[in-house]
Amino acid sequence: MAQQLRVINNASQAVTNTSGSSGALVVPTGLIRVVATVDSYISLTASAATVDNTGIVIAAGAENLFAVADGSFVNGLRVGDSNGRISITCVSLGK
Numbered sequence: 001m002a003q004q005l006r007v008i009n010n011a012s013q014a015v016t017n018t019s020g021s022s023g024a025l026v027v028p029t030g031l032i033r034v035v036a037t038v039d040s041y042i043s044l045t046a047s048a049a050t051v052d053n054t055g056i057v058i059a060a061g062a063e064n065l066f067a068v069a070d071g072s073f074v075n076g077l078r079v080g081d082s083n084g085r086i087s088i089t090c091v092s093l094g095k
Contacts, residue, residue: 005033008090015040015076016083021048022074029092034064034074038084041077044068051075060084065091 008029013022015036025032034042041055044066057079058064076086 003093005091006094008092010087010089012085012087013074013076014083015078015086017078019050019052019075019077021050021076022086022088024071024073025068025088025090027068027070027072027090029090030067030069031091031093032066032068032072032074033089033091034058034066034086035062035089036060036076036084036086038082039079040084040086041079042086043075045073045075046071048073049075051077053077053079 038060043051043055
């Protein structure tokens with residue numbers, strides 16, 4: 001049987017032409033799902049930080065899973081000319 005993602009909590013942030021950071025994430029499971037409405041650069045850090053065009057690139061609409069520590073931050077910057085949102089969801093794997 002396939003593993004299912006169970007949502008623990010979620011947050012979102014704007015992604016624009018200026019680097020922005022999420023608040024400190026509550027991640028008791030150590031696993032987050034990140035989806036953006038526009039192609040974006042992101043970085044995952046222990047404190048709020050900036051990201052530039054050397055960050056991890058995530059495609060619009062693609063689901064991305066990352067292992068992170070509790071209290072981590074997601075920093076985002078758009079790739080193109082359109083603003084969007086990054087959705088961050090703490091998840092656990094379950095059946």
